[in-house]
Amino acid sequence: METNEQAWGKLLKYYRQKKKQKQDDVAFGICTPSYLSRIENGIVVAEHSMYEQLFKNLGIDLNKLEQQLQGQTTFLEQLYEKLLSNIELTADEIEQLTAMQNDEHPLEQQLMAKLVYARFLYSIKEDDQARTILLEMEPFISWKKDRITQLFVAITAFGHLSFQEFEQLSIKEENDQLSQFLSNAHPFELANYHYHIAFANHRSYKLQKALEHIEMAQQFFTHQYKPLFQLKLYSMKGVIFNDAHRFQEALKEFEAGLNLLANVPSIQTPMQWSSLHNNIAYCYECQENFTEAAKHYKSANDYDEDLHSAINWMRTCFAQKDFDQLHILLKRYEEQQFIVPHHIYQRRLLAYAVEDEITIRGLKLLEEEAFPHFSEQQYYSLTLFYAPLWAGFYEQLHAYKQASHCFKQALDASEKIRQRMSS
Template identity: 40%
Template sequence: MNQDTLAVGICTTSYLSRIENGLVEPNEIVYQLLFQRLDLDFTSYFEKDSQQEQLIEQIYENLLSNETINEKELETLRLIYEQRTSPSLQIQVDLVYGRYLLSQECIEEAATILASLNDSLLPSDSREWQLFVATKTYYELLIGNYDAILNREFQSNSKFHLAKSSTFEQANYAYHLAFASHRAYQFSLAKQYIEEAIQLFKHRYKPLFQVKLYSMYGVILNALGQTDGALKEYHAAIELLEYVPTIATDNQWSSIYNNIAFTYESNKQFERAVHYYEKALAFKNDIHTRINYTRTLLFGEKKELFSKEIHELSKKQFSEGTHHHMQFLLMRAFEKIDTLESLDTFYKIEKTVFNYFSEAEHIELMLSYGPLVAKVHEEAKQYKRMGELYQILFETSEKMRQRISNGHHV
């Protein structure tokens, strides 16, 4: 049956086309008339649609909770996604499937789905927009596009549009806004969002998400210089891991101890920082913690251990152009500085690294390494470069101060 024949006396052909493409949701009477003309049972179709909607909502809930999706549910989701037999649900199916892909680190495939929906969805209370903004935010967190997250929230006020979703979904979104704000060095804004997430999550039992809230709140408090508050949050997370062993994975323990170590490192308590980095490495020998540990050995003047760690890191394969790789290059230059006939190599490396830190806006790393690098130039009587570095550090600390205090959008 062609569209004109099906639509006549019920709706316009263009409206029917929009229904078929999932762009509008007609009322039940229009559906009943269309189904009657097609000699189909609307009630059974509606029940099937309702069952599918419940399934994709359950899968989405499991994804947010980091819970396992069983093979049967996953196969059903794939079929609905690929066969596209539920036009009224298709956008929601696409987004939940995209969120699943992100959980499996299939970033490019998920990005294609999100890109196909960019121009067809506008901020609203619709379920489609709620799923879109939450999934897009999660994608942008994974690729490090924090400014895009904050700018979109400022322009669309999606927190308001999510108000009719579950409080757990709202808490997840607020948590992600806090994460993005922290990474964009907007610590006051991050504190506001994480406290909203904590308030929304009250009285719910999802221990893994609760650990994430404790950890993120601790990270933000430490960034604001509230060391005691940060340590209190981390120890609350440790208590929860001890009480709920099913979530106490090596990753969780390593993450918590790494955060505690960084808090002590930030306060120049290098002995304690080394202790907790070593505890973290005992659970997971990952490159991020290893770099943090080596940096603390450098700052804490543990020369013998530092040289040993640099030797071990030299055996690792680093991804080019990452902050881990740049930190390694700079630390290796520090380790070799006494054996160089001249300091030219050190100067070239530190300029390359600091240019990278500046372009990538790694403000904390610039402020951490800057004084030590400037001291090398001072001792070598390279006063011009020393002055340049102190100017860079002053401008960087001013930028940090402004971001901490203003809490506005990027």
């Protein structure tokens, strides 16, 4: 870690160059220019009084400068913690943070301000702009356990999730062990980082690694005043257990989440209730308990009318042959309301599946639209649901070659899940 004195050396160089003064002028009456050069480059550490004199020659009060820079650092750290805790920044905070995006500060301060600003941009879905800032900053990262490296690693990881680059983030952590740079960071930051790596591994079907990282997140998380993050841990661990077919353990995590929500009014938002009921519903759906699944999908949708819950509810209605409810939902949620591709494709498939007249041509057109997307986006569970369904329709129409192709797609998806779950 860099000492205060080494940081002061960098600041001396920064302000000397900014004021366009030579080393001879600043060092006059205090030390030799060569000795000043070594101080500026962190090769030697001088007495505190020498730094005060050198800054005085630049017309700067070192104590006031320290207070100013410390105040700015504290402000940036406070903003970063708010962003980690999903707390919106105030208009005044955003204005101050934006104003710090200039070259009027020492390099360390500039880098920190830009990093926090990038994290803010991710929070408001300005992903491309955030990534541009991070790419511009990468050459300045020391890759030591300093604060700038810690922030860069954590914010870059969050960026990968924003771009849905789950496999890339999973491989990067596995190969480079970037968590080592955060080993001396605040435990809450470590918990956040391991939560993000767990999320990436889960979406990459690396369930054992996902479980390892969510358990590390739980170990580092000790802050009882952040119930929203605790809820995220319960939910994430539950979905990992669910996809590993450890259903009772999954339900235990979800029940803990429901209990937390019921007892902490500050996090009782419709979105949180909806998300948790959606996870519980999917757990029952995976167990083919479609009655319970439909009940919880309905609860999710009642709390926060969400198209993700709606499409899941439709799928469950079809699975339990509740076609009356499915028709009600199809009428309520028309195709133009959906914007997520896999939602659109699922609605088309389900709507066609309950039509009175099904043709080979109609089946094939939807198959060629939807199934490649499911495979490309690694939605293997969707392939496992819809490919056998389509194969059955083909068989009813005696199109056995097309049926065989659908069954093969389902088999391939199953094998990919098996391989990843065992890795």
